[in-house]
Amino acid sequence: MVTMKDIANAAGVSRPTVSQVLSGQRAGGVQISTETRKRVLETAERLGYRRNEIARSIKTGKTNVIGIIGGLQGGYSLDIITGIAEACAASGYFMKLLPVNNLENDTDALGQAARQCVEHRVAGVICRSLKEHALDTLRAELDAMHIPIVLVDSSSHHDWCSRVVSDDFAGIKEGVEFLLKQGHRKIVQVTSPLNLEYARIRADGYLAAMRESGLPVSEDMICEIDTMLELSDNDKHKLAGFLKTNKPAAVICGSDPVAMKVLMLCHEMKIAVPDDMSVIGFAGLDYTIFSSPPLTTIKQPFCEMGEKAFELLLRHINGDQKIYDLKLKTSLVIRDSTWKAKGKM
Amino acid sequence: MVTMKDIANAAGVSRPTVSQVLSGQRAGGVQISTETRKRVLETAERLGYRRNEIARSIKTGKTNVIGIIGGLQGGYSLDIITGIAEACAASGYFMKLLPVNNLENDTDALGQAARQCVEHRVAGVICRSLKEHALDTLRAELDAMHIPIVLVDSSSHHDWCSRVVSDDFAGIKEGVEFLLKQGHRKIVQVTSPLNLEYARIRADGYLAAMRESGLPVSEDMICEIDTMLELSDNDKHKLAGFLKTNKPAAVICGSDPVAMKVLMLCHEMKIAVPDDMSVIGFAGLDYTIFSSPPLTTIKQPFCEMGEKAFELLLRHINGDQKIYDLKLKTSLVIRDSTWKAKGKM
DNA sequence: CATGTATACTAACTCGTGTTAGTAAAGATT
DNA sequence: AATCTTTACTAACACGAGTTAGTATACATG
Numbered sequence: 084m085v086t087m088k089d090i091a092n093a094a095g096v097s098r099p100t101v102s103q104v105l106s107g108q109r110a111g112g113v114q115i116s117t118e119t120r121k122r123v124l125e126t127a128e129r130l131g132y133r134r135n136e137i138a139r140s141i142k143t144g145k146t147n148v149i150g151i152i153g154g155l156q157g158g159y160s161l162d163i164i165t166g167i168a169e170a171c172a173a174s175g176y177f178m179k180l181l182p183v184n185n186l187e188n189d190t191d192a193l194g195q196a197a198r199q200c201v202e203h204r205v206a207g208v209i210c211r212s213l214k215e216h217a218l219d220t221l222r223a224e225l226d227a228m229h230i231p232i233v234l235v236d237s238s239s240h241h242d243w244c245s246r247v248v249s250d251d252f253a254g255i256k257e258g259v260e261f262l263l264k265q266g267h268r269k270i271v272q273v274t275s276p277l278n279l280e281y282a283r284i285r286a287d288g289y290l291a292a293m294r295e296s297g298l299p300v301s302e303d304m305i306c307e308i309d310t311m312l313e314l315s316d317n318d319k320h321k322l323a324g325f326l327k328t329n330k331p332a333a334v335i336c337g338s339d340p341v342a343m344k345v346l347m348l349c350h351e352m353k354i355a356v357p358d359d360m361s362v363i364g365f366a367g368l369d370y371t372i373f374s375s376p377p378l379t380t381i382k383q384p385f386c387e388m389g390e391k392a393f394e395l396l397l398r399h400i401n402g403d404q405k406i407y408d409l410k411l412k413t414s415l416v417i418r419d420s421t422w423k424a425k426g427k428m
Numbered sequence: 429m430v431t432m433k434d435i436a437n438a439a440g441v442s443r444p445t446v447s448q449v450l451s452g453q454r455a456g457g458v459q460i461s462t463e464t465r466k467r468v469l470e471t472a473e474r475l476g477y478r479r480n481e482i483a484r485s486i487k488t489g490k491t492n493v494i495g496i497i498g499g500l501q502g503g504y505s506l507d508i509i510t511g512i513a514e515a516c517a518a519s520g521y522f523m524k525l526l527p528v529n530n531l532e533n534d535t536d537a538l539g540q541a542a543r544q545c546v547e548h549r550v551a552g553v554i555c556r557s558l559k560e561h562a563l564d565t566l567r568a569e570l571d572a573m574h575i576p577i578v579l580v581d582s583s584s585h586h587d588w589c590s591r592v593v594s595d596d597f598a599g600i601k602e603g604v605e606f607l608l609k610q611g612h613r614k615i616v617q618v619t620s621p622l623n624l625e626y627a628r629i630r631a632d633g634y635l636a637a638m639r640e641s642g643l644p645v646s647e648d649m650i651c652e653i654d655t656m657l658e659l660s661d662n663d664k665h666k667l668a669g670f671l672k673t674n675k676p677a678a679v680i681c682g683s684d685p686v687a688m689k690v691l692m693l694c695h696e697m698k699i700a701v702p703d704d705m706s707v708i709g710f711a712g713l714d715y716t717i718f719s720s721p722p723l724t725t726i727k728q729p730f731c732e733m734g735e736k737a738f739e740l741l742l743r744h745i746n747g748d749q750k751i752y753d754l755k756l757k758t759s760l761v762i763r764d765s766t767w768k769a770k771g772k773m
Numbered sequence: 774c775a776t777g778t779a780t781a782c783t784a785a786c787t788c789g790t791g792t793t794a795g796t797a798a799a800g801a802t803t
Numbered sequence: 804a805a806t807c808t809t810t811a812c813t814a815a816c817a818c819g820a821g822t823t824a825g826t827a828t829a830c831a832t833g
Contacts, residue, residue: 099784181522
């Protein structure tokens with residue numbers, strides 16, 4: 084492995100000179116003759132020198148690495164990471180991945196990930212988390228070392244660290260209003276269990292939109308089904324019963340997987356979508372285009388969330404103490420699981 | 429930031445002693461009294477010391493970090509990374525993510541990613557790549573520094589670096605044989621453009637399986653459609669014409685997205701799946717469970733591929749020079765887009 | 774010729790850690 | 804009592820860089 088020392092020897096100059104040439108920084112008014120500079124650069128090239136970021140960051144006390152803590156499940160994780168990645172690349176930062184499945188429950192793993200971030204002296208951490216006590220673990224490790232944290236896609240907010248989320252409440256309201264505008268009245272919700280914070284927020288959005296329109300609504304018009312990939316027999320009966328009882332004109336779902344399951348059940352129950360019933364999903368995952376009919380869904384700006392999260396983190400790294408809470412707008416992607424024109428009733 | 433020096437001062441010992449206590453290594457027969465050890469550990473705990481992996485690896489000349497180079501598109505990327513992550517965690521390694529979209533074409537970006545791996549002195553690199561010349565870029569950067577590379581999910585193999593892939597050829601054959609066993613004769617393939625290496629391999633598997641069964645088959649029985657997420661109008665006409673002309677009993681697809689598009693078109697064309705026609709996908713992506721009917725698909729062992737890739741990389745890091753080419757078995761996931769029992773013809 | 778001032782470089786220190794060689798003190802052996 | 808061992812520690816060097824202070828040379832000024 085070629086070092087600056089090797090270059091210095093080969094070029095017949097001192098090591099600091101090499102350092103000054105290569106870093107391009109003439110610190111303290113240090114001047115370098117063009118001849119020497121050329122010779123050093125040529126020698127470096129010839130010997131195949133590659134600078135050592137490790138040694139460099141031990142001196143500067145800074146690393147250009149951020150830690151990403153969080154589970155890798157869910158199709159959207161990748162989009163968030165992609166967003167972070169792009170912003171990172173633009174600023175010369177790198178991502179160290181610390182996957183922790185079960186962020187909510189596995190506090191040990193979370194604490195370990197945080198500690199590893201500290202040991203690797205990351206400049207900051209982006210984390211996706213859900214529960215309060217889990218975050219305290221993070222804070223205990225990172226705050227002491229003054230490593231800033233930004234939460235992304237986290238339902239709970241804290242006044243000690245910034246957060247970037249999609250505005251799910253507004254998003255669901257927009258979806259409901261879209262359905263109302265098309266003439267639907269009996270709108271129900273199918274969603275993940277309401278003890279999940281994100282599901283609760285989306286349920287509240289649904290309830291609020293209905294109430295604001297003066298329509299009758301109650302918690303009974305919300306059906307909770309499991310988050311498992313496959314629709315269990317239990318849930319299938321529950322959901323079928325729910326649809327038969329309520330005979331909804333439209334279903335606004337708490338997530339895309341839920342919406343896909345609803346569509347599948349509709350096929351089985353011979354409910355024509357969107358003729359007999361409209362369906363809207365939530366997330367805007369790529370695969371929702373493959374359902375039949377292709378799913379109308381409320382798209383969360385995952386990629387942008389990642390970008391903004393890094394942007395905020397960078398601010399904190401650079402000393403900004405202010406706490407931000409960014410809620411990014413969702414967008415309604417209209418496909419074929421809802422009516423195209425108004426009032427095809 | 430607390431250093432060993434701070435601990436030494438606070439505990440009234442020398443810095444090397446602290447180092448020896450904390451690293452647990454009594455190098456050169458160095459002994460430490462239990463009393464001193466206890467005092468040092470207590471002081472370290474009290475001051476909130478966190479070891480500095482950066483300074484550490486500058487001395488040892490090793491890092492416990494590997495670089496992951498590759499695009500993040502495609503639902504399976506995440507599964508591969510998950511596999512790598514688990515194996516990493518088990519061995520105390522970390523992943524530095526270097527996303528490069530367009531691995532095939534953007535040689536610049538690839539070269540830059542490779543160079544950054546060198547500059548961060550990663551212990552090894554796992555890369556997903558497709559084209560020959562792109563790999564040469566990688567090799568030029570990494571080989572000189574003796575940084576081992578393992579390719580994962582890469583269609584082309586090279587005699588200078590190890591590779592882990594799924595055995596797509598055998599996988600497709602298994603799929604075709606499954607269809608044959610159920611009594612189908614007229615089996616066709618719909619796939620991504622055949623200039624993509626993975627598509628070519630799967631096409632060859634299809635052709636081979638048909639020929640081995642003594643059935644007539646030709647390249648005409650393969651329909652190429654675009655890899656874009658949405659089925660273009662152009663492709664839709666092409667595919668519809670293909671199905672009308674060939675009137676296949678079954679379609680074995682080159683990928684899951686292709687299969688999803690086939691299913692969507694079947695809905696439009698009122699072709700009942702599986703009654704009128706069976707459909708098999710390739711990849712085993714999670715969302716294939718959501719199609720109607722749920723898709724029978726050939727599942728690639730992405731997670732295991734990631735694990736094995738890291739395992740091989742670790743061997744190379746530890747000095748193993750042998751080149752491996754692992755082909756992992758796929759598995760047929762039978763769902764409802766194919767007949768359940770034999771000969772329901 | 775003596776002095777001042779750019780210019781171009783190097784000596785020496787630093788970062789936080791690992792490691793080897795060397796030393797002081799206590800106890801064991803002859 | 805003199806010597807050897809063992810025990811427990813520290814001095815000193817190293818890793819690969821960044822950085823400050825200081826020095827030698829060349830040239831301009833008085």
